[in-house]
Amino acid sequence: MRVDVVSIFPEYFAPLGLSLLGKARAESRLELAVHDLRTWTHDVHRTVDDTPYGGGAGMVMRPEPWGEALDALADGRTRLVVPAPTGRLFTQDLAHELAAEEHLLFACGRYEGIDQRVLDHAAGRMPVTEVSLGDYVLFGGEVAVLVMLEAITRLLPGVLGNSASLDEESHANGLLEAPMYTKPAVWRELEVPEILRSGDHGKIARWRRDQALLRTAARRPDLVAALDPATLDKKDRAT
Numbered sequence: 001m002r003v004d005v006v007s008i009f010p011e012y013f014a015p016l017g018l019s020l021l022g023k024a025r026a027e028s029r030l031e032l033a034v035h036d037l038r039t040w041t042h043d044v045h046r047t048v049d050d051t052p053y054g055g056g057a058g059m060v061m062r063p064e065p066w067g068e069a070l071d072a073l074a075d076g077r078t079r080l081v082v083p084a085p086t087g088r089l090f091t092q093d094l095a096h097e098l099a100a101e102e103h104l105l106f107a108c109g110r111y112e113g114i115d116q117r118v119l120d121h122a123a124g125r126m127p128v129t130e131v132s133l134g135d136y137v138l139f140g141g142e143v144a145v146l147v148m149l150e151a152i153t154r155l156l157p158g159v160l161g162n163s164a165s166l167d168e169e170s171h172a173n174g175l176l177e178a179p180m181y182t183k184p185a186v187w188r189e190l191e192v193p194e195i196l197r198s199g200d201h202g203k204i205a206r207w208r209r210d211q212a213l214l215r216t217a218a219r220r221p222d223l224v225a226a227l228d229p230a231t232l233d234k235k236d237r238a239t
């Protein structure tokens with residue numbers, strides 16, 4: 001997958017060379033380039049923002065540098081992703097959707113956002129998705145792109161050593177994951193649940209499923225309400 005990121009703070013993306021994300025880049029599973037929006041300015045001050053039409057607090061990003069950046073970086077395979085608190089909520093489903101794209105172009109807005117005409121114009125040439133991490137406001141899109149890229153990259157083929165972990169983790173099946181334990185079996189007088197040490201794989205799977213259901217019901221009733229009843233078995237219903 002190819003990813004381009006445009007921002008006025010390219011330094012924000014230094015961590016993308018670390019850990020499994022850095023490894024995915026080194027192995028060319030992810031081809032990532034970060035660009036400074038000011039590359040596409042032409043005045044001595046390298047201006048990217050101005051006051052909003054209609055008044056109000058803050059500054060808005062001017063359309064010209066963004067237009068040139070998108071002209072330079074987008075092609076027929078590009079999906080433009082714009083992080084914004086007004087966007088579609090970022091979920092594991094959306095991460096899967098984005099992981100299936102050939103080319104993602106992330107446009108990081110700052111201040112009060114990017115002039116709306118940039119998105120409207122781009123939408124005539126490519127799919128455009130505004131994406132929100134949640135119901136809160138960040139200074140800009142950079143941190144949101146770091147989050148999205150991490151969630152997307154781990155879904156790319158070959159990035160996780162054991163892809164079975166993708167099937168079992170939280171949100172894979174609409175549920176939160178059951179609690180996990182490792183050695184020692186007793187720590188500060190707290191014991192690992194006996195069943196996990198029993199070696200009975202059927203019982204362990206059932207216990208984990210029950211724990212996932214109970215945890216999700218307690219912490220995220222919205223996820224339980226959204227479950228497809230066809231994915232529940234008789235024992236689930238009893239839980």
Ligand code: ADE
Nearest residue numbers: 083084085132133138144
């Ligand atoms: N930019 C500012 N706030 C944001 C949010 N909640 N999600 C994504 N991008 C943002």
